[in-house]
Amino acid sequence: xxxxxxxxxxxxxxxxxxxxxxxxxxxxxxxxxxxxxxxxxxxxxxxxxxxxxxxxxxxxxxxxxxxxxxxxxxxxxxxxxxxxxxxxxxxxxxxxxxxxxxxxxxxxxxxxxxxxxxxxxxxxxxxxxxxxxxxxxxxxxxxxxxxxxxxxxxxxxxxxxxxxxxxxxxxxxxxxxxxxxxxxxxxxxxxxx
Numbered sequence: 376x377x378x379x380x381x382x383x384x385x386x387x388x389x390x391x392x393x394x395x396x397x398x399x400x401x402x403x404x405x406x407x408x409x410x411x412x413x414x415x416x417x418x419x420x421x422x423x424x425x426x427x428x429x430x431x432x433x434x435x436x437x438x439x440x441x442x443x444x445x446x447x448x449x450x451x452x453x454x455x456x457x458x459x460x461x462x463x464x465x466x467x468x469x470x471x472x473x474x475x476x477x478x479x480x481x482x483x484x485x486x487x488x489x490x491x492x493x494x495x496x497x498x499x500x501x502x503x504x505x506x507x508x509x510x511x512x513x514x515x516x517x518x519x520x521x522x523x524x525x526x527x528x529x530x531x532x533x534x535x536x537x538x539x540x541x542x543x544x545x546x547x548x549x550x551x552x553x554x555x556x557x558x559x560x561x562x563x564x565x566x567x568x
Contacts, residue, residue, distance in 0.1 A: 389430045391437040452478055456546035482554045504555030511548040515541050
């Protein structure tokens with residue numbers, strides 16, 4: 376094995392593991408053929424361009440798998456809603472409205488063409504999101520009830536607890552409800568037997 380082959384084999388580690396397993400031997404053979412037919416300079420120039428273009432693409436595809444993309448979007452929605460609640464509690468209503476609108480837009484875009492292209496249809500996801508919305512609604516109701524009870528007694532100590540627990544739970548309820556309702560139901564054409 377030549378030095379060029381060893382260098383190329385080491386560069387293949389830049390690709391994701393599954394890609395290397397499936398195509399690694401073919402890529403090494405292709406590189407050896409390029410060396411034999413076109414020479415070192417032409418083989419490396421062609422291979423370098425291929426590596427520069429394809430490695431980021433396959434790495435991005437690996438990162439944007441179904442589970443990771445859904446988790447990233449859900450974390451972003453939670454952070455936006457938490458920031459909206461925080462800015463609402465400090466009295467910054469325009470920023471709070473802007474953050475909440477961005478969260479809603481992100482929830483709608485999540486169901487867009489790109490998100491649908493990288494996801495498989497899963498009817499349990501809809502049910503799960505609606506359950507989370509219902510759970511957050513219960514947390515919101517309990518938090519607001521405690522606050523109202525304390526308000527009647529003249530205590531304002533639970534106000535901060537309401538803002539820390541109740542408001543994010545309320546915003547999360549809306550986000551999960553909207554995202555859950557936008558998640559498609561399982562259609563008859565996709566059912567497995």
